Amino acid sequence: MLANNTRNAFVAVSKRPYICQSCLRRAKQLSLASARLPTRSPARSLQTASQPPAQDDTPFRKALKDAAKQQKKASKGGKKSKKAIDPRLEKWELTVGIEIHAELNTARKLFSGAATSVSESPNTHASLFDTAFPGSQPHFQKETLLPALRAALAFDCTIQPRSSFDRKHYFYQDQPNGYQITQYYEPFATDGHVTLYAHDFPAGSAPEDCPIKIGIKQVQMEQDTAKTVQQPPSTHLLDFNRVSHPLIEIITLPHIHDPLVAAACVRKIQTILRTVNACTAGMEMGGLRADVNVSIRERGQTLSEGGLSYSGVTGLGQRTEIKNLASVKAVEDAIIAERDRQIELLESGGSVEGETRGWTVGSKTTKRLRGKEGEIDYRYMPDPDISPVFIAQDLVNHLRKNLPVLPDRIVDVLVEKYGLSTKDAGTLLSFDNGDRLEYFFEVTNQLARARNIRSSDPEFSALGKAVGNWVLMELGSLYKDEEWSATRVSPEVLVSIVDQLLQKRITSRSAKRLLAVKFEGEERHVERLIEDFNMVFRPLSPTEYRGFAQTLLDEKPDMVRDIVEKGQEKKIKWFVGQMMARSPEGTVEADVAEQTIKELLPKAKTAE
Amino acid sequence: MSLLKHAKQYLANQSKYAHLNAFVSLAEPSKLLSRGETSTSDHVKTRFHDVTDKPIAIKDNICTKDLKTTASTGILKGFTSPYDATVVKLLQDAGAVVAGKTNMDEFGMGSHSTHSHAGPVKMYRHTADEEKSAGGSSGGSALAVASAQCWAALGTDTGGSVRLPAAYTGVVGFKPSYGLLSRWGVVAYANSLDTVGILGKNVGDVGAVFDKLNAYDPQDPTSLPPSTRARLEKDSTRSSTPLRIGIPLDYNITTLQPAVRQAWLRTLRFLWEQGHSLHPVRLPATQHALSAYYILAPAEASSNLAKYDGVRYGSRAEGIDGTPESVLFAKTRGQGFGPEVQRRILLGAFTLSAQAIDNYFIQAQKVRRVVQQDFNNVFSTQNPLVEGTSESAEEVDKVDVIVCPTAPTPAPSLANVKDQDPISAYMNDVFTVPASLAGLPAISIPVQITPEDQTAEHADYAFDESVGIQVIGQYGDDKLVLEVADAVAKVAPTCQAQAGPTVTSWGASTLEENNSTV
Numbered sequence A: 001m002l003a004n005n006t007r008n009a010f011v012a013v014s015k016r017p018y019i020c021q022s023c024l025r026r027a028k029q030l031s032l033a034s035a036r037l038p039t040r041s042p043a044r045s046l047q048t049a050s051q052p053p054a055q056d057d058t059p060f061r062k063a064l065k066d067a068a069k070q071q072k073k074a075s076k077g078g079k080k081s082k083k084a085i086d087p088r089l090e091k092w093e094l095t096v097g098i099e100i101h102a103e104l105n106t107a108r109k110l111f112s113g114a115a116t117s118v119s120e121s122p123n124t125h126a127s128l129f130d131t132a133f134p135g136s137q138p139h140f141q142k143e144t145l146l147p148a149l150r151a152a153l154a155f156d157c158t159i160q161p162r163s164s165f166d167r168k169h170y171f172y173q174d175q176p177n178g179y180q181i182t183q184y185y186e187p188f189a190t191d192g193h194v195t196l197y198a199h200d201f202p203a204g205s206a207p208e209d210c211p212i213k214i215g216i217k218q219v220q221m222e223q224d225t226a227k228t229v230q231q232p233p234s235t236h237l238l239d240f241n242r243v244s245h246p247l248i249e250i251i252t253l254p255h256i257h258d259p260l261v262a263a264a265c266v267r268k269i270q271t272i273l274r275t276v277n278a279c280t281a282g283m284e285m286g287g288l289r290a291d292v293n294v295s296i297r298e299r300g301q302t303l304s305e306g307g308l309s310y311s312g313v314t315g316l317g318q319r320t321e322i323k324n325l326a327s328v329k330a331v332e333d334a335i336i337a338e339r340d341r342q343i344e345l346l347e348s349g350g351s352v353e354g355e356t357r358g359w360t361v362g363s364k365t366t367k368r369l370r371g372k373e374g375e376i377d378y379r380y381m382p383d384p385d386i387s388p389v390f391i392a393q394d395l396v397n398h399l400r401k402n403l404p405v406l407p408d409r410i411v412d413v414l415v416e417k418y419g420l421s422t423k424d425a426g427t428l429l430s431f432d433n434g435d436r437l438e439y440f441f442e443v444t445n446q447l448a449r450a451r452n453i454r455s456s457d458p459e460f461s462a463l464g465k466a467v468g469n470w471v472l473m474e475l476g477s478l479y480k481d482e483e484w485s486a487t488r489v490s491p492e493v494l495v496s497i498v499d500q501l502l503q504k505r506i507t508s509r510s511a512k513r514l515l516a517v518k519f520e521g522e523e524r525h526v527e528r529l530i531e532d533f534n535m536v537f538r539p540l541s542p543t544e545y546r547g548f549a550q551t552l553l554d555e556k557p558d559m560v561r562d563i564v565e566k567g568q569e570k571k572i573k574w575f576v577g578q579m580m581a582r583s584p585e586g587t588v589e590a591d592v593a594e595q596t597i598k599e600l601l602p603k604a605k606t607a608e
Numbered sequence B: 001m002s003l004l005k006h007a008k009q010y011l012a013n014q015s016k017y018a019h020l021n022a023f024v025s026l027a028e029p030s031k032l033l034s035r036g037e038t039s040t041s042d043h044v045k046t047r048f049h050d051v052t053d054k055p056i057a058i059k060d061n062i063c064t065k066d067l068k069t070t071a072s073t074g075i076l077k078g079f080t081s082p083y084d085a086t087v088v089k090l091l092q093d094a095g096a097v098v099a100g101k102t103n104m105d106e107f108g109m110g111s112h113s114t115h116s117h118a119g120p121v122k123m124y125r126h127t128a129d130e131e132k133s134a135g136g137s138s139g140g141s142a143l144a145v146a147s148a149q150c151w152a153a154l155g156t157d158t159g160g161s162v163r164l165p166a167a168y169t170g171v172v173g174f175k176p177s178y179g180l181l182s183r184w185g186v187v188a189y190a191n192s193l194d195t196v197g198i199l200g201k202n203v204g205d206v207g208a209v210f211d212k213l214n215a216y217d218p219q220d221p222t223s224l225p226p227s228t229r230a231r232l233e234k235d236s237t238r239s240s241t242p243l244r245i246g247i248p249l250d251y252n253i254t255t256l257q258p259a260v261r262q263a264w265l266r267t268l269r270f271l272w273e274q275g276h277s278l279h280p281v282r283l284p285a286t287q288h289a290l291s292a293y294y295i296l297a298p299a300e301a302s303s304n305l306a307k308y309d310g311v312r313y314g315s316r317a318e319g320i321d322g323t324p325e326s327v328l329f330a331k332t333r334g335q336g337f338g339p340e341v342q343r344r345i346l347l348g349a350f351t352l353s354a355q356a357i358d359n360y361f362i363q364a365q366k367v368r369r370v371v372q373q374d375f376n377n378v379f380s381t382q383n384p385l386v387e388g389t390s391e392s393a394e395e396v397d398k399v400d401v402i403v404c405p406t407a408p409t410p411a412p413s414l415a416n417v418k419d420q421d422p423i424s425a426y427m428n429d430v431f432t433v434p435a436s437l438a439g440l441p442a443i444s445i446p447v448q449i450t451p452e453d454q455t456a457e458h459a460d461y462a463f464d465e466s467v468g469i470q471v472i473g474q475y476g477d478d479k480l481v482l483e484v485a486d487a488v489a490k491v492a493p494t495c496q497a498q499a500g501p502t503v504t505s506w507g508a509s510t511l512e513e514n515n516s517t518v
Helices: A002-014 A021-032 A060-076 A079-083 A087-091 A142-154 A259-275 A328-347 A393-401 A407-416 A422-450 A459-478 A491-502 A508-519 A526-532 A542-555 A557-566 A570-582 A590-600 B003-016 B029-038 B042-046 B086-093 B139-146 B163-169 B203-213 B226-235 B258-273 B286-307 B330-336 B339-352 B358-378 B414-419 B422-427 B433-438 B478-488
Strands: A092-103 A166-169 A179-182 A189-196 A212-223 A227-231 A235-239 A246-252 A288-298 A308-310 A313-316 A320-325 A356-358 A367-370 B023-026 B055-059 B097-102 B152-157 B172-175 B195-200 B244-248 B277-281 B401-405 B442-448 B466-473
Touching: A087 A092, A092 A259, A092 A328, A142 A189, A142 A212, A142 A246, A142 A259, A142 A393, A166 B286, A179 A212, A189 A259, A212 A259, A259 A288, A259 A328, A259 A407, A259 A422, A288 A313, A288 A328, A320 A328, A407 A422, A407 A459, A422 A459, A422 A491, A459 A491, A459 A508, A491 A508, A491 A526, A508 A526, A542 A557, A542 A570, A542 A590, A557 A570, A570 A590, B003 B029, B003 B097, B023 B139, B029 B097, B055 B139, B086 B097, B086 B152, B086 B203, B097 B139, B139 B152, B139 B163, B139 B195, B152 B172, B152 B203, B163 B172, B163 B195, B163 B442, B163 B466, B172 B203, B172 B478, B195 B203, B203 B442, B203 B478, B244 B258, B258 B277, B258 B401, B258 B442, B258 B466, B258 B478, B286 B339, B286 B358, B286 B422, B286 B433, B339 B358, B358 B433, B401 B478, B433 B466, B442 B478, B466 B478
Parallel strands: A320 A356, B055 B097, B055 B152, B244 B277, B244 B401
Antiparallel strands: A092 A246, A092 A288, A166 A179, A189 A212, A212 A246, A227 A235, A288 A320, A308 A313, A356 A367, B023 B097, B152 B195, B172 B195, B172 B442, B401 B466, B442 B466
């Protein structure tokens, strides 16, 4: 029942009428070709609203894998490396706040009726106001509020009944009006939070104090800027399609004290935005950009004097801001680099200056962009042309009621109902924009129907666990170097393979082989293949097992001696493998074979 | 006189008064004449206050597809808008002909129409050396009407930019309630104050144009929605005679010129004789209104003008602009804006800056609110945009409209204006700014000065001289304001008021060859 709801929520959301379906399709297509993303200005350093592209296009999955690999490497290096914490970190505490800018999934722009676009020909989706023609005025598209509200609700924010738009002034050629329309004085959502559980961290790296709750100060709506394409040495091409694309800016409180937590926080926010269908693209596609505020202070000392306060969090050290971080890895690395820079500075008797800094992927340290005296005074002014936005409580209630199931809730469901481990649930959730999860639900539910098992039956979780294994491990290894597709091995095919396996009509080895041939494009039905490959399981009788096993043991007396006298238990597996290999398909089951071998082995004399 | 004859006369006047520099671009004469030919002569009389086939001049900060829209600024030199402003479209739909685009103070910033990339507007009436201010910033529009170069004109009024030139040139200038006329296609100066205004030789013509333009426009986010318009309509059905006329004592300042004071008194006496009652009222915030205006308007201007960078349209500075570290238009903006515009951008940038916003911009917004409350306290009708009642003063003291001068002086000479420092120039707006801050309907009507009223300066020439008398009403009371204006227009009308294009507002015949002064 619940499973159905979850799936339906996914389906329903993607069918909401105000979402431009072609934009959605474009967004999906683009992920296939993310390497060919048009290059944007790498030199852009002035503003958060128009950032250079994600240079580091590392897909999220890969980032996850890399993180896991690094983790492995670290642990392989022995307990030493894990324990060898930098003594400086014992002394200094890091504090981080994050601002995340995310492109909203809307059909129209924030202040014009022009359609949003991702990869249309340059300057084909720009209205008079988008290009700031004299006499043109903003037309607030109230539909853009819906994904923004869903996002804010997902972060448990208080939705303000009244919010308003302000102009943030700065000059840059990608900003046609000379100001960005944002919500400075009265944002539409405040006081939310995001909670990080162990499953939100790469395997084995979750901090001990999980779950960690990070406050969200506010969520505000604002406009994106134009795209600049530089053609060195002196040509700047401007594409106004992106101007006024709706963004939300999510501002966390300085509640983060670990670069790993910052990375997990960004990843989690990204997942939540995707789940409630608030955003078109993830960070890896430039749909998400982050700025981080970093400061350090000496542990155990209350900075009553000279201590700074940001957003009501007091006693902090002088912070610096690192702008334009375009990937989760960049967030983590930049924070580490900036933390170390500040510690070094303070330990050598210097002081941290309030400044804006930049980070390029692969570098060892952050780079100063401008100091305090170079800070831009944005001259925030309420926009006289845009009336305040009043959000009725019934709309908020309706959206809250129909909010898609959030990742944490899905993880719970996967663990409790579907019998997955928390780790597998998290992995499933993070793969392929939720497509893999949807595939999993589809297969499990079809299989349950086929086997007449209800979701309330205790067998259901065993079913889920089995399917989870196939979807994550077996299909996982097949899709290792390929783009995920839910149709290459359709849910129906997997259902029928797993069903045959569970009925013990085929062995697990046959099932894997079936999956592999279907993956390679075999068109014959699973049933037919079982017949053609002669896979139907004809188990040997116990006597046949014993005879077969004894023959093998007699062939290799030295190996038998190794097992019996030297205790090389692993060599039992070799015999099992031989039994599988030498018997016809679908006759020998590995566990029975192993049991038989063990029984036939002479008892070790010493053991007596 | 037939419509064709009128059309020809307007064209003749356009050449005859070309030296006034009222227009920056003119429509093809054929456009005007072709309309005259297809219409029959009796139309002129039967459709006296009708915009059909009438040539109407458009201030150069209102977008037109057919003619350039430069807002008299260098940075929009040669700019043609890809679309028509809603008000232009409405006029054309009603059958009016765009006569041309009129000169103005750059982006509407000025009180004498001298800060123009196209050169100053100059008002010569009787002698070649009489070089007077036509007022600003819609000086071109006002003077085009005054010199019978068009039937009526559109201007924009941010702090008095329609009413002041109307007063100086001797025509009627109407600023409707904020939000009634669409601003879509009007180049923004200070958008919380900008209002499209109408200039005409009499109240009837102005009312006719107003009726055509008074419509909700979904393109303008500040356009009053139909629901509110319906409410205003219902509220204004009350019987209006006799009226209670308010005399704002705070407007009787020491620098008020005797001629203006006399015209004011004559007007009040006239209204009293018509059976209306007169009541002194206090608008104490008036003295702060001007300061507040000159903080708010430049603040919005500094923001609105940030878009002019020559990147997407408009002119660019010669050569390469910008360095790898800077934006690509620093030089362009430095060269494209005139000194008054630069002054106001800097003022605005300052008052919005983090260090100054609390003491300037925020304070000025508070003053603006107080000015609005001042008006709400004296008007007998409730401001339909304000919720709840403010029964502070007794009902007896409340009035239907306020009648006061439009400007403290008649049209000053340009020589004097040139010597003025900017602050003194800003003083011209002292009576017009309060209504702008409160968004109220206000109209300036010319009242002739009798020879006795004339000061020594004017007595030298025996010619018609008028000053502007302003009628201010409660928000949404535009019809009432026009009605009272019609009464005020009878106090001492100009010769032009009920004449065709053969007479100027100062009583000269446009037919006399030798009347050409230069």
